[in-house]
Amino acid sequence: MITVTGELPPPPPLRQFILKLHGRCNLACDYCYVYAKSDQRWRHRPPLMAPATVRAAADRIAEHVRAHRLPDVSVVLHGGEPLLAGPRRVEQAVRTVRDTVGARVDFSVQTNGTLLNDRFLRLFDELDVLVGVSLDGDQATHDLHRRTPHGGSHDRVLRGLAALTAPRHRHLFGGLLCVVDVTRDPLTVWDALRAFDPPAVDLLLPHATWTTPPAAPPGAHAAWLTAVFDRWFAEPPAVRVRLFEEIVNVLLGGSSALGSVGTTPPGMVVIETDGAIEQCGSLATAYEGAADLGLDVVHHDFDTVLRHPAVVARRRGEAGVPTPCRPCRWATTCGGGHPTHRYRHPSGFDHRSVYCTDLDLLYTHIHKTLQTALAAPTKAPTPR
Structure with a gap:
């Protein structure tokens, strides 16, 4: 447990609200932090968020917007698989929040893509909802982990992506989310993702802790990510990769919008199907109830x-860097990595990341690449 000491500045307001519209899923991904890790409280929560809970969440968001005079906030429909709620309940949720909150609300949905069809996409077009899809790369890689009870899900995801990326709906495409598997070739995975010309890609390390460490040896994830980084850095105009962009931002002295990079306080919160307000859901990897705050929207x-x-402990900025990380050259740029990955039973989260070696190698590589690029002479424009 991180101890909070000293006076802290007033916390910045929350700007992103993860609305778990449906708490079940039609896939059984073996790395899922909701169903395949330590926290099994989902079994005792309602599968679908009730309209009254949606209204209570909307009222609380509106209250927060008024109190902090926010011009806009974002709401992410999440799960489970949020499309299991069906078009009618999705529409009700979006309209309820938009009609209640006295500011602009940017909506997005994060889906596994298997249920995406023209009916949903017409609705998202009408409601101005961006769509993010989870895809782990080529078929062989994707189907290793993202499976239905009857086999892989890649073919169904591709059907959903084909509908989403067709000219009629492509403006709704928010990007792809990919969980890294170091046993697969990184450039094969990257090429499979790039084939959809996504506006953005999220590359995620598999959630692990010191108590349940990753299977791959230290350095394996850095090698995988640096191979993709080098390809990404060399191919203008490159698709946005949030992990790489935010590391570049902090190395150049800026801030990060990712909770796994830098020391910028996170601005998001999760609302579960029963109305419980929780921290980042991936904390469920650590132990049952790790994300629980004992609070609800009612x-x-x-x-x-x-x-x-x-929450205060995780919004301390540079003061919240884990104790063992503070002598490190990347202490304020890396920030200790993702909070989940710092956990060790029974001593808590005040540890370096279980991916520390990988993060050190990755930051070093990106730093050297930036130094080389910034030192390179700029070519004079060719006279016309």
């Missing part, structure tokens, strides 16, 4: 969330 406002000791 009885608590979001300023109460900001004052919760567990």
Whole structure:
């Protein structure tokens, strides 16, 4: 447990709300932090968020917007698989929040893609909802982990992506999310993702802790990611890769919008199907209830969330860098990596990341690449 000491500045307001519209899934991904890890509380929550819970969440978001005079916020429909809620309930949720919140609400949905069809896409077009799809690369790689009870899901995801990336709906395409598998060739995976010309790609390390460490040896994930980084860095105009972009941002002295990079306080919160307000859902990898705050949208406002000791501990900026990380040259740029990956039973989260070696190698590689690029002479324009 990280101890909070000293006076802290007032916390910045929350800007992103993860609305778990449906708490079940039609896939059984073996790395899923919801169903395949330590926290099994999903079994006791309602599968579908009730309309009254959606209204209570909308009221709390509106209250937060008014209190902090926010011009806009974002809401992500999540799960489970949010499209299991069906078009009618998705539409009700979006319209309820938009009609209640007195500011612009940017909506997106994160889906496994297997249920995407023209009916959903016409609705998302009408409601102005961006669509992110989870895809782990080529068919062999994707189907290793993202499976239905009857086999791989790649073919169904491709059908959904074909509909999403068709000219009629392509403006709704928010990007792809890929979980890294170091046993697969990185450039084969990257080429499979790039084939869809996504506006953005999220590359995620598999969630692990010191108690349940990754199967791959230290350095394997860095080698995989640096291979993709080199290809990405060399191919203008490159698709946005948030992990690489945010590392570049912090190495150049800027801030990061990712909780796994840098020391910028996170600005998001999760609302479960029963209305419980929780921290980042991937904390479920650590132990059951790791994300639990004991708060809900019926009885608590979001300023109460900001004052919760567990939230304060993770919004301390540079002061929240884990103790073992502070002598490191990347302490304030890496920030200790993803909070989940710092956990060790029974001592808590004040540890370096279980991916520390990988992060050190990755940051070093990107730093050297930037130094070389910035030192290279700029070519004079060719006279016309």
